[in-house]
Every structure is written in C-alpha cells, then in structure tokens.
Amino acid sequence: MKILVGSKNPVKINAVKEALSLYFDNIETIGIEVDSNVSVQPIGEDTFIGAKNRALKLFEINKEQKLKANYFVGIEGGIIKQFDKWFAFGCMCIIDEDKNCGFGLSPHFELPDGIVEKLLKGIELGNVMDEIQNEENTKQKLGAIGFFTNGIMNRKELYIEGLKVAVVPFLHKKMFFK
Template sequence: MRVGVGSTNPVKVAATEAALEGRTDATVDSVDVASGVPEQPFGDAETVEGAENRARRALDAGYDLGVGLEGGVAEVGDVDGLYLVMWAAVTDGETIGRGSGLRLRLPDGVARRVRGGEELGPVMDDVLGESNVAKKMGAAGVLTDGIVDRETALAGALAGALGPFVTDRY
C-alpha cells in the first residue's frame, strides 16, 4: 500500500511512519501539496479542512491512501486560553477518516502574539531563540519539556484517523 503524506515536513512524514509501524505492506512518501488554509489555521474547522485538503491532494498524486496532518490553534468551549490542536485525515477516495490529537494550552504571551496574527512556529522560534522548532520537537515538545513531542502527538491523531482503514468496525 502506497501512502502519500501531504507535506514535506519531516516530522509529519515520521509521524505517519510511526503510526503505520508494523504494517509491512505500507510505504510512505512525502508529497508537496498546499493545505488550502492559512499558514496558521485558527479553530478546529479550519484545521480539519487543512488536514482533509492535504489528504485528498496527496491521494490525487497517485497513492492508495492520502494522509493529511495539520496543526492549528483553537479556543476550546468555555475553557480559558488558546490551545495548540492537531488534526489528521486519511482518505482512499471513498472513505475519509479523521482523528484529533493533543490539545495543549499555549502560554499567555505566545497566545497573545498568535491571536495578533503571528504564526505559532515563528513565535516559538523567537521565544526560544531557535530556528525550525516546528520541524523538531515542536511546540508540544517544548511546552511539555519533552514528555510528548510533535511527532508523537501527530502520530496519535493519525492513529485515530486510520480507524476506518484498519478495522471493520466502521
């Protein structure tokens, strides 16, 4: 089974490989596609849309399964704060599976800047004095002191989205 990941981000590719570990029939490739949503998706709906767009566009590149992984920020009901959210989508062209991952409250200073229009990745780079945090442990890894990193969080979201493709219970 050929799986196309709608991203060139090595963390998203590694998360897909991790979620499919043990499936010897799966090969995973990176596919450069647009998400069709802003660089900083805001809200679950926009983040899900980005994941679905990536999955469909990866599938259209000639794969058996298309995978889309999208990180965004969202307000969560009546809970205070702005949260990092992660969504995954998987499609074979007929069925679409969706899964959500970690929800992690952002520090107030980071949230203020993101609400002001900045993208989370560059804000985290600036706050930490590093570069490409999003392609390393991500905000999830930094804000949990490594308890969970971005790859693990994305793999968890993808595990949920793979449900309709790995079991007959759907």
C-alpha cells in the first residue's frame, strides 16, 4: 500500500507510517512537499483547511504523475481558543483513491500567553520554539510538545494519536461514505 504524505518532514512521514501500519500491511510512505494554502501558523478551522488542502494536492499529484498511491495524508499544526485558553494541536486529513475524506486531531496542549501573542502575529510555532530553546528546526525533533512535556511526548507521538483516529471512516466505509 502506497501512502503519500504532504511534507518532507521525517516526523510527519514516520508518524504516518507508524500509525497506519497498525491498520494496514506493507505500507510505503512517500513525503512530497505541498503547500497548505493557509497561514504558516493556522488558527482554528484554517488548520483543518490546511490539512485537507495538502491531502487534496497529493491526490491531484497522484493522478497527474500516475503514482498509484492509495491514501493521501495532510498534517497541519495549528492553534485554537477553547474555554478561554489557547491550545496547540495537529489536524490530520486522510483522503483515499475515491476522494473520501477523514479527519483526526491530536491531543491538544495549552500554550502560554507570551507564545500565543507571537503566533497571533503570524509567527510559526516551530520558529518560536527554536528561539525559546536556542536550537534550530525543533519541529523536526521533539517539537513544542516535547518542550512542554519535558520530553515525555514528542511530536511524532502527538501526530500518531490523531492519525489513529483519522483512519476511522475508512475502517467503517459504509457508515461514513455513501
């Protein structure tokens, strides 16, 4: 089974491989960089839109290039305000060969006001975390969740949880798709 992932980030590619291997055999994951067509730091529903845009772009690339992939996965990190607090989360969109679509969300984790202020100005969470940790490219390592959980959870684990549930509609197609 061939799965296209809308990113070259090894964290996202490996999360897809690990999560979907729980459901499907002989998985090959291929990362292709595609644009989300939303802000670099999506807020609220733009996170869903960005994930779906990535998956749809992969669907089109698959058709154009005859890659014979079975699933197309877009992952988008975003922030959302709930219960008067700001949370970071990952949104996963999976599309199949018939253009059926399923969504999943990672666990949400609370963000401090100082970081949220920067994100609302359009700065990407990964860049803010690089600055805080005085490192480069932390989003391809533990990510913000790794920092805030003191290394107990990493970005790949965060995404795996959302991917595990994004596949639900495909496991029960008759209930979800007409």
